[in-house]
Amino acid sequence: MISKNRLKELTAYRLQKRCDEEAVFVVEGPKMAAEAMASGFAIRTVCATREWLASYPSTTAERRSSSPVPGEEPEWYEVTEAELERLSNFKTPNQVWMLVERKVESKKWKVESGLTLALDKIQDPGNMGTLMRTADWFGIRHIVCSPDTVSCYNPKVVQATMGAIFRTQVDYVDLPQWLVSCGMPVYGASLQGQPITPNSELRTPNSPAVLLIGNESRGISPEAMAAVTHPVLIPNLGGTAESLNASVAAGILMHWLSNQ
Amino acid sequence: MISKNRLKELTAYRLQKRCDEEAVFVVEGPKMAAEAMASGFAIRTVCATREWLASYPSTTAERRSSSPVPGEEPEWYEVTEAELERLSNFKTPNQVWMLVERKVESKKWKVESGLTLALDKIQDPGNMGTLMRTADWFGIRHIVCSPDTVSCYNPKVVQATMGAIFRTQVDYVDLPQWLVSCGMPVYGASLQGQPITPNSELRTPNSPAVLLIGNESRGISPEAMAAVTHPVLIPNLGGTAESLNASVAAGILMHWLSNQ
Numbered sequence: 164m165i166s167k168n169r170l171k172e173l174t175a176y177r178l179q180k181r182c183d184e185e186a187v188f189v190v191e192g193p194k195m196a197a198e199a200m201a202s203g204f205a206i207r208t209v210c211a212t213r214e215w216l217a218s219y220p221s222t223t224a225e226r227r228s229s230s231p232v233p234g235e236e237p238e239w240y241e242v243t244e245a246e247l248e249r250l251s252n253f254k255t256p257n258q259v260w261m262l263v264e265r266k267v268e269s270k271k272w273k274v275e276s277g278l279t280l281a282l283d284k285i286q287d288p289g290n291m292g293t294l295m296r297t298a299d300w301f302g303i304r305h306i307v308c309s310p311d312t313v314s315c316y317n318p319k320v321v322q323a324t325m326g327a328i329f330r331t332q333v334d335y336v337d338l339p340q341w342l343v344s345c346g347m348p349v350y351g352a353s354l355q356g357q358p359i360t361p362n363s364e365l366r367t368p369n370s371p372a373v374l375l376i377g378n379e380s381r382g383i384s385p386e387a388m389a390a391v392t393h394p395v396l397i398p399n400l401g402g403t404a405e406s407l408n409a410s411v412a413a414g415i416l417m418h419w420l421s422n423q
Numbered sequence: 424m425i426s427k428n429r430l431k432e433l434t435a436y437r438l439q440k441r442c443d444e445e446a447v448f449v450v451e452g453p454k455m456a457a458e459a460m461a462s463g464f465a466i467r468t469v470c471a472t473r474e475w476l477a478s479y480p481s482t483t484a485e486r487r488s489s490s491p492v493p494g495e496e497p498e499w500y501e502v503t504e505a506e507l508e509r510l511s512n513f514k515t516p517n518q519v520w521m522l523v524e525r526k527v528e529s530k531k532w533k534v535e536s537g538l539t540l541a542l543d544k545i546q547d548p549g550n551m552g553t554l555m556r557t558a559d560w561f562g563i564r565h566i567v568c569s570p571d572t573v574s575c576y577n578p579k580v581v582q583a584t585m586g587a588i589f590r591t592q593v594d595y596v597d598l599p600q601w602l603v604s605c606g607m608p609v610y611g612a613s614l615q616g617q618p619i620t621p622n623s624e625l626r627t628p629n630s631p632a633v634l635l636i637g638n639e640s641r642g643i644s645p646e647a648m649a650a651v652t653h654p655v656l657i658p659n660l661g662g663t664a665e666s667l668n669a670s671v672a673a674g675i676l677m678h679w680l681s682n683q
Contacts, residue, residue, distance in 0.1 A: 289549065293668045302661035330663050360682045400681055401562035403590050408553045411674035414667070418675045421660055422620045 165210065165240040173210065174249050176262060179317060186265045188316040188328075192257035193218075195322065199263050202329035205231035208262040209239040210250055215258035216241055231264050252318035265316065277369045278421055279347070282308040283338055283387045284378040285409065291315065292323020293410040294376065299327035301421045306331055307373075309338040309387070342373065342390035349392050350420060351375040351383050352412060356394035359419050374420055376413045425470065425500040433470065434509050436522060439577060446525045448576040448588075452517035453478075455582065462589035464523050465491035469499040470510055471519035476501055491524050512578035525576065537629045538681055539607070542568040543598055543647045544638040545669065551575065552583020553670040554636065559587035561681045566591055567633075569598040569647070602633065602650035609652050610680060611635040611643050612672060616654035619679050634680055636673045 165173075175181050182188055187207060190199045193215060199206060200220070206229045211219065219239070220226050226236040247256040280298050285291050291313045298306060306315075313320060315333040324331075342349050350372060375391060377383030383391070397407060397415055407415075425433075435441050442448055447467060450459045453475060459466060460480070466489045471479065479499070480486050486496040507516040540558050545551050551573045558566060566575075573580060575593040584591075602609050610632060635651060637643030643651070657667060657675055667675075 293671060296664060297667060297671050299661050299664035300657075300659055300667050304661075325665065327664060330661075397560075397678060398682065399560055401559050401564075401590075404556060404559040404587060405585065407560050407674070408556060408670065410668065410671055411553060411557050414671035414674050415678045418657060418679075422658065 165242055165246060169240070170242075170246055170249060173208065173262075177250070177252055179314060182316060183314075187262050188265060188321055189252060189318050190261040190263050190321060191251060191253060191259065191318070192322070193259060195326065196259045196261055198326035198329055199261055200229055202326075203229075204266065204329060205229065205264040206237045206261055207231050207264055209237055209259065210242045210247065210261075211239070211259040212244065212247065213241055253322075277371050278303045278417070279345075279371070279373045280306045280413070280417070281338060281342060281349070281373050281375040281387075282306060282312050283375060283383050284309050284381070285312045285376065287379055287409075288313050288317045288319035289323050290379060290408070290410045291317070292320040292325075292327075294413055295320070295324040295327040295331050295333070297410065297414045297417055299324070299330050301417045303417065303421070304331055306333045307338065307341055308333060308335050309384075310335050339384075339386040339390055342375065342387060345373060347371045347373050349373045349375055349390055350395055350416065351388060351391035351393070352377070352416065353383070353388065353391065353394035353396065356396035358396045358398045359416070360398065372420060374413070374416055376409060376416075379409045425502055425506060429500070430502075430506055430509060433468065433522075437510070437512055439574060442576060443574075447522050448525060448581055449512065449578050450521040450523050450581060451511060451513060451519065451578070452582070453519060455586065456519045456521055458586035458589055459521055459523050460489050462586075463489075464526065464589060465489065466497045466521055466523055467491050468522040469497055469519065470502045470507065470521075471499070472504065472507065473501055475518040513582075537631045538563045538677070539605075539631070539633045540566045540673070540677070541598060541602060541609070541633050541635040541647075542566060542572050543635060543643050544569050544641070545572045545636065547639055547669075548573050548577045548579035549583050550639060550668070550670045551577070552580040552585075552587075554673055555580070555584040555587040555591055555593070557670065557674045557677055559584070559590050561677045563677065563681070564591055566593045567598065567601055568593060568595050569644075570595050599644075599646040599650055602635065602647060605633060607631045607633050609633045609635055609650055610655055610676065611648060611651035611653070612637070612676065613643070613648065613651065613654035613656065616656035618656045618658045619676070620658065632680060634673070634676055636669060636676075639669045 176189055230237045250260045280303050321328050436449055490497045510520045540563050581588050
C-alpha cells in the first residue's frame with residue numbers, strides 16, 4: 164500500500180529536472196530491476212505490483228545490501244497497476260518502478276578494449292541507449308559526450324541500455340577540447356575517410372584510441388571533426404542509401420576497431 | 424482545400440488493414456516524399472501544407488510522371504496543420520502525407536553484394552526499418568521474412584527505412600523451407616558460432632549467401648536455425664552485456680560479409 168500523498172510525491176520523478184537535482188534515475192521493468200539489484204548501485208525506492216514483489220529478495224539482509232542507508236532496507240511499496248501507471252514514463256508500465264542513486268564518484272571501469280567512445284550531439288534516446296549497450300558488449304567502459312548529447316539518465320535511454328547504464332561511465336564535457344587534449348588517436352567517420360575493409364589495418368592492437376560518433380542527421384560537427392586524426396569510411400556498397408543509422412555505424416566501427 | 428468527407432475517407436488509411444487491402448502505403452514528411460517522387464512508384468494522393476506544396480513539382484508533366492493513371496496528375500489537396508494531424512500516423516506530422524501504390528510485380532533488383540537478408544520474427548518497426556536501411560547501404564536488394572515479421576509497409580517501418588522501402592524487395596515466406604531450398608550458404612548468429620574477426624575468412628568473395636537475423640529477444644527460432652550452414656559469433660569483448668541490438672548485430676554482420 165502507498166498513501167496518496169507519497170504516490171503524488173513520487174510522480175514528480177517523471178521530470179528529468181527533479182531526477183537531476185537529487186542525482187537519481189528511474190529504472191522500470193523486471194529485467195532492468197534485476198540488473199539494478201545486482202549492480203551495487205543504491206536503490207532508494209521500490210514501487211511494484213504484488214506479482215513482482217513475490218520475487219523481491221525475501222531476506223532483510225539481501226534488501227539492505229542495495230540500500231543507500233547502511234543497515235536499512237530501501238523504502239518499498241506494493242502498488243496497483245493504476246498507481247504504477249501514474250509513476251511510469253512508459254505507455255505500458257511493467258510490474259516494477261525503482262528510484263536508483265547515481266554514482267557521483269567515478270565508477271571503477273576497466274579498459275578491456277583500449278577504446279573510449281565519444282558522442283557528439285546524439286539526440287535520440289533509443290540511439291543513446293543502444294550506443295551504451297553496444298559499447299558494453301565490446302568492453303568499452305568510458306563514454307565522453309558533448310554537453311548537448313541526450314542525458315544517459317533519460318528513462319528511454321536507461322531502458323534501451325539493457326543494463327549498460329550500470330557498467331559504463333558517461334561524462335559530459337567540452338568535447339572538441341577533450342578530444343584535442345586526450346592524447347589518443349581519434350577515429351571518426353568521414354566521407355573523405357579511409358574505407359574499412361577486413362584488410363585495412365587501422366590501429367595498433369589494443370592500443371588506446373577514441374571512436375567519435377556524430378549527430379544522427381548532421382554527423383560530426385566541424386569543431387569536433389577538427390580533432391579527428393584518423394578519418395574512416397564504411398564503404399557504401401549499394402550506392403543508393405544516403406547514410407547509416409548512427410547506432411549501426413557505431414556498432415560496425417566498434418567491432419572493427421576493437422578486433423584490430 | 425479538402426472536403427470534410429474526403430478527409431474522413433483518407434483517415435481510414437491509418438489502418439494497416441485498409442492499406443493492405445488496396446496495396447498502398449503511407450509516406451510522410453518532406454524527405455520521404457522526395458524519395459517517393461524520385462522512386463518511380465505511383466503516387467495516388469498527396470495531402471500537404473501550403474509551405475510544402477510550394478516545392479511540389481510545378482509542371483503538370485512532372486506531376487503526371489508519378490501518377491498511377493497514365494496522363495493524369497495524382498490527386499492532391501492543400502491541407503491545414505490540423506487536417507494533417509488527423510491523417511498522420513505520428514505525433515508530430517511533417518508537412519506532407521502521401522498514399523503510394525505498392526509494386527505488386529517483383530521490383531527489378533540488382534544483386535551488388537551477392538547477399539540476401541533473411542529476417543526471422545523481427546517485431547520492432549524501428550528495427551525493421553533500420554535493417555532495410557542498412558541492407559540498402561550494403562547493396563542488399565532482397566529481404567526474405569517469416570510471415571510473423573512486422574510488415575515493411577507499417578508507417579513506422581517506412582519512416583525508419585529512410586527511402587530503402589523504394590529500393591528493396593521484401594518477401595514474406597515460409598522461412599525455414601525457403602532457407603533449406605534456396606541453395607545458398609546460410610550465415611546466422613549463434614553462441615556456438617565461429618567468432619568473426621578481421622582475420623577470419625568466412626565466405627568466398629561476392630558469392631551468393633544468406634544472412635539470417637533472429638527475433639529481438641529470442642534470437643533465431645530452432646526451425647530456422649536448423650537451416651544455418653555457417654554459425655557465426657560477434658565476440659563479446661566486455662563479457663557483461665547479454666546481447667546486442669538486432670539492428671546493430673545485423674549491421675556488423677552485413678559489413679563483415681559484404682566486404683569478404
